[in-house]
Amino acid sequence: MNLSQHFTLAELTHTDHRALDNTPNEGEIENLKRLAVLLELVKTQLGGRPIMVNSAFRSSAVNAAVGSKDTSQHRSGCAADIRVPGVTPDEVVRSVITAGLPYDQIIREFDAWTHISIPSFPSLPPRKMALIIDKAGTRTFA
Helix, strand or coil, X not given: CECCCCCEHHHHHCCCCCCCCCCCCHHHHHHHHHHHHHHXXXXXXXXXXXXXXXXXXCCHHHHXXXXXXXXXXHHHCCEEEEEXXXXXXXXXXXXXXXXXXXXXXXXXXXCCEEEEECCCCCCCCCCCXXXXXXXXXXXXXX
């Protein structure tokens, strides 16, 4: 099932924990569609480069298996961890901020990938939180 021009439901629900069910419900699929729209904007902003999705939707079981909190936006289909070949996570974050894209959170995580999310509900405005998470802790992206 295509969620947008370049992103599929299979891609945004892929997990290496194949023994665990990772099937989103209707509301979560609607969130994944909104997330795919943001990912398309990121792709366009980065000149059409491929976006590799490490993780997007996570069922409760998958989320627990990866050691994440149940409050993670991944649980509702509102977040994705991405890599862009040839572009550093810092460059991704700066490009998204500079373009004024409607992200809720964008986080450079361990200088290895970029976490990007949409608001948890369509009626909420994006918080535009830009952060860094690494061994030193969590801080504002500067």
